Amino acid sequence: MAEDLTIAQGDKKAQYESLLPQIQGLLTGEPNLIANLANIAAALKEQFNWFWVGFYWVIDDELVLGPFQGPVACTRIKKGRGVCGTAWEKAATIIVEDVEKFPGHIACSSLSKSEIVVPVFKDGKVTGVLDVDSSDLSQFDAIDQVYLEKIVALIV
Ligand code: SME
Numbered sequence: 001m002a003e004d005l006t007i008a009q010g011d012k013k014a015q016y017e018s019l020l021p022q023i024q025g026l027l028t029g030e031p032n033l034i035a036n037l038a039n040i041a042a043a044l045k046e047q048f049n050w051f052w053v054g055f056y057w058v059i060d061d062e063l064v065l066g067p068f069q070g071p072v073a074c075t076r077i078k079k080g081r082g083v084c085g086t087a088w089e090k091a092a093t094i095i096v097e098d099v100e101k102f103p104g105h106i107a108c109s110s111l112s113k114s115e116i117v118v119p120v121f122k123d124g125k126v127t128g129v130l131d132v133d134s135s136d137l138s139q140f141d142a143i144d145q146v147y148l149e150k151i152v153a154l155i156v
Contacts, residue, residue, distance in 0.1 A: 005046050016147035019047050027154055036155060038067035044132070045069035051112055052133040056084050058126060063088060066128065073108040082106035087117035088126050093145050097138040109133075116140035118148045120155055
């Protein structure tokens with residue numbers, strides 16, 4: 001497996017189309033969850049240079065901070081709290097165009113302006129979430145949802 005990432009140019013869809021098989025390659029043959037979450041976060045950060053990208057994992061009925069790229073972040077989030085806890089509770093992807101307009105948003109950094117949170121499923125249950133924050137408003141849409149859901153589906 002090559003550890004170099006080829007960074008694609010072009011529109012967002014083209015960037016995801018290039019990234020998806022590369023992430024698949026990074027995960028192939030590596031059974032360790034932490035290693036795989038870390039490489040997914042790093043690959044997404046390298047391609048898109050978002051403000052924050054990382055995982056929270058369900059441990060003892062709380063979301064606990066996992067591998068991420070970006071500034072330090074809050075470590076624990078309860079079910080139903082913030083965007084992450086809401087995505088966990090609803091077992092659904094949530095796109096937030098303006099975090100200040102999301103009731104209960106947890107501001108780990110005041111620089112974060114928009115956000116997408118994608119649940120990770122195992123055996124039909126949410127086992128964690130992928131959280132991506134941008135320092136610009138309205139950065140995430142249905143294209144991000146489709147591809148980020150495909151990316152987290154690669155996690156086994
Ligand atoms: N904003 C998230 C908290 C996690 S940080 O953004 C890294 C939330 O409201 O759940």
